Amino acid sequence: MGNYNQTSTDFILLGLFPSSRTGLFLFILIGFIFLMALVGNLSMILLIFLDIRLHKPMYFLLSQLSLMDLNYISTTVPKMAYDFLFANKSISIIGCGIQSFFFLTMACAEGLLLASMAYDRYVAICFPLHYPIRISRKVCILMITGSWIMGSINSCAHTTYILSIPYCQSRSINHFFCDVTVMLTIACIDITVYEYTVFLSTTLFLLLPFIGIAFSYGRVLLAVYCMNSAEGKKKAYSTCSTHLTVVSFYYAPFVYTYLRPRFLRTPTEDKVLAVFYIILTPMLNPIIYSLRNKEVIGALRRVTQRISPMKM
Numbered sequence: 001m002g003n004y005n006q007t008s009t010d011f012i013l014l015g016l017f018p019s020s021r022t023g024l025f026l027f028i029l030i031g032f033i034f035l036m037a038l039v040g041n042l043s044m045i046l047l048i049f050l051d052i053r054l055h056k057p058m059y060f061l062l063s064q065l066s067l068m069d070l071n072y073i074s075t076t077v078p079k080m081a082y083d084f085l086f087a088n089k090s091i092s093i094i095g096c097g098i099q100s101f102f103f104l105t106m107a108c109a110e111g112l113l114l115a116s117m118a119y120d121r122y123v124a125i126c127f128p129l130h131y132p133i134r135i136s137r138k139v140c141i142l143m144i145t146g147s148w149i150m151g152s153i154n155s156c157a158h159t160t161y162i163l164s165i166p167y168c169q170s171r172s173i174n175h176f177f178c179d180v181t182v183m184l185t186i187a188c189i190d191i192t193v194y195e196y197t198v199f200l201s202t203t204l205f206l207l208l209p210f211i212g213i214a215f216s217y218g219r220v221l222l223a224v225y226c227m228n229s230a231e232g233k234k235k236a237y238s239t240c241s242t243h244l245t246v247v248s249f250y251y252a253p254f255v256y257t258y259l260r261p262r263f264l265r266t267p268t269e270d271k272v273l274a275v276f277y278i279i280l281t282p283m284l285n286p287i288i289y290s291l292r293n294k295e296v297i298g299a300l301r302r303v304t305q306r307i308s309p310m311k312m
Contacts, residue, residue: 010090016176016271017084027084033283034077040286041066051299057140061117062289064144069282072106075099076177076278096178101159108205109151114247115209116143122216126223154201165189174267181258202258210251217244246288250281
């Protein structure tokens with residue numbers, strides 16, 4: 001327990017890519033996905049801001065999702081790319097704490113925001129006449145603010161803990177970012193009690209929202225089944241199944257990673273699962289939630305037509 005180095009302040013991130021041609025190919029692929037996520041989410045934020053017809057609660061929530069995804073993927077991928085390109089895998093304990101804080105904030109806030117978006121769709125389809133009252137601008141702002149605040153508070157508590165505990169001489173983190181649960185494996189104190197708090201946070205901010213989303217979409221599908229319009233049914237079924245798929249891409253790997261006991265986890269599996277909720281989901285969200293939406297496509301045309309004459 002006493003075998004730790006108090007003078008060393010840097011950790012070593014072992015990274016995601018092997019030093020080979022396969023690693024280079026994976027690096028290029030991840031870089032391409034990262035650029036797609038940046039362009040897609042930035043475009044959605046700007047489009048919703050510029051087009052007044054998208055100034056509705058649903059699209060306000062979507063713009064916040066894009067903002068969270070931008071911060072989310074930018075917290076981890078640039079550092080990972082820098083480490084791979086320059087072979088400098090060290091990160092200070094303060095840098096690790098900052099990265100962990102923003103990662104956990106975005107992770108928890110997005111988990112709550114996705115649940116808010118599912119509730120928005122549930123009210124819009126099942127209670128359309130009550131929608132202006134139940135999802136007013138004030139309610140929308142409260143849901144967004146609550147997501148950010150609760151995510152920040154939860155993140156602050158976990159980050160404060162990991163910055164305060166001693167670490168052993170082997171300060172290598174077998175991951176591509178400062179993941180709290182992986183950092184615990186090199187701690188020089190008993191962290192059994194703290195692991196229960198990780199379990200509790202995962203349940204509150206990820207598992208329960210995911211269950212709520214699945215329940216709300218189940219109710220939506222039941223309401224859709226009673227529709228008279230075959231075209232409306234087809235569209236609603238397609239939308240629900242697609243949304244549920246991308247939501248599962250985010251929640252399932254996350255929950256599976258953080259609810260497993262330590263002895264069942266492997267570094268390789270943790271890294272692969274992290275790619276789903278850190279890198280793939282921020283790229284998929286703009287496509288699934290927005291770019292397949294007719295109102296968004298219409299807004300894109302209007303903004304493009306407005307900009308084109310200005311360039312001429």
